[in-house]
Amino acid sequence: xxxxxxxxxxxxxxxxxxxxALTAAEAESVTxxxxxRAGAPFVAGxxxxxxxxxxxxxxxxxxxxxxxxxxxxxxxxxLLLGARDLELAVSHLRVGDVLDVHCRxxxxxxxxxxxxxxxxxxxxxxATGAVTVLRGDPAEFAAASPxxxxxxxxxxxxxxxxxxxxxxxxxxxxxxxxxDHSEPAP
Amino acid sequence: MTRAEIYNRIVGxxxxxxxxxxxxIRPESRLFEDLDLDSIDAIDMFVELHEVTGRRIDVQVARKxxxxxxxxxxxxxxxxxxxxxxxxx
Numbered sequence: 334x335x336x337x338x339x340x341x342x343x344x345x346x347x348x349x350x351x352x353x354a355l356t357a358a359e360a361e362s363v364t365x366x367x368x369x370r371a372g373a374p375f376v377a378g379x380x381x382x383x384x385x386x387x388x389x390x391x392x393x394x395x396x397x398x399x400x401x402x403x404x405x406x407x408x409x410x411x412l413l414l415g416a417r418d419l420e421l422a423v424s425h426l427r428v429g430d431v432l433d434v435h436c437r438x439x440x441x442x443x444x445x446x447x448x449x450x451x452x453x454x455x456x457x458x459x460a461t462g463a464v465t466v467l468r469g470d471p472a473e474f475a476a477a478s479p480x481x482x483x484x485x486x487x488x489x490x491x492x493x494x495x496x497x498x499x500x501x502x503x504x505x506x507x508x509x510x511x512x513d514h515s516e517p518a519p
Numbered sequence: 520m521t522r523a524e525i526y527n528r529i530v531g532x533x534x535x536x537x538x539x540x541x542x543x544i545r546p547e548s549r550l551f552e553d554l555d556l557d558s559i560d561a562i563d564m565f566v567e568l569h570e571v572t573g574r575r576i577d578v579q580v581a582r583k584x585x586x587x588x589x590x591x592x593x594x595x596x597x598x599x600x601x602x603x604x605x606x607x608x
Contacts, residue, residue, distance in 0.1 A: 414559050414562065415559040415562075415563075417536075417563055439566065440565070440566040440569050440575065441575065442565065442575050442576060442577060442578045442581070443577075443578040443579075444578075445562055445578065447562065447563075447566045463566075465559065465562050465563070465566075
């Protein structure tokens with residue numbers, strides 16, 4: 334089955350479109366292909382921190398949402414809310430690495446879903462983790478979240494902050510705080 | 520599962536997922552104020568509860584949860600309406 338080019342269904346554009354192609358999509362799972370290229374964001378000295386896996390995961394989930402809603406009204410908003418149990422088998426990816434990004438929905442309720450994700454290079458598993466994503470307007474989610482009535486809101490959370498700890502030997506992902514839009518605003 | 524088993528299972532989830540001290544957790548503990556969970560943590564907790572109940576908990580129901588005891592009651596009610604044996608770890 335042929336899938337549409339990602340730039341037809343995602344609002345992401347190079348250089349921030351990190352994925353090359355959608356290679357498989359089902360109702361609750363997606364696989365995308367990506368190659369690490371010189372000059373791509375966060376690549377330095379021929380390599381990039383394996384923490385970039387998180388952005389690959391987020392973009393693959395965005396690709397699944399976009400693919401499933403193709404033909405519908407334009408891009409939708411979304412948010413990467415957090416990551417859990419991110420495990421990196423390598424510290425860096427190398428320029429020229431061809432990667433498969435696989436994400437499978439393991440839970441969803443309303444606009445919120447959690448995907449179990451795997452980044453692999455051939456048979457080698459490079460990174461695994463779960464990403465929690467919001468499809469829809471973040472303001473609406475904040476109003477509907479369990480914490481909203483407790484005087485808390487999304488801005489008090491620090492999703493992704495634990496990912497940057499213990500990686501002082503790796504290039505930081507440019508101070509990003511894990512709140513990236515997995516699917517940017519229109 | 521008995522109520523005590525459900526409670527112990529929930530305490531186990533809270534300890535494992537959020538690195539809480541089991542001694543700090545009581546049925547009346549408030550998730551956000553006492554246990555310092557945030558809304559993202561709450562989502563992770565509902566993912567774990569899905570493993571226990573085999574059912575997807577509605578966001579609107581989840582909004583009403585405030586205490587550990589509220590979770591126990593929710594899981595009890597979910598298990599009762601599911602009428603299927605809970606999944607085991």
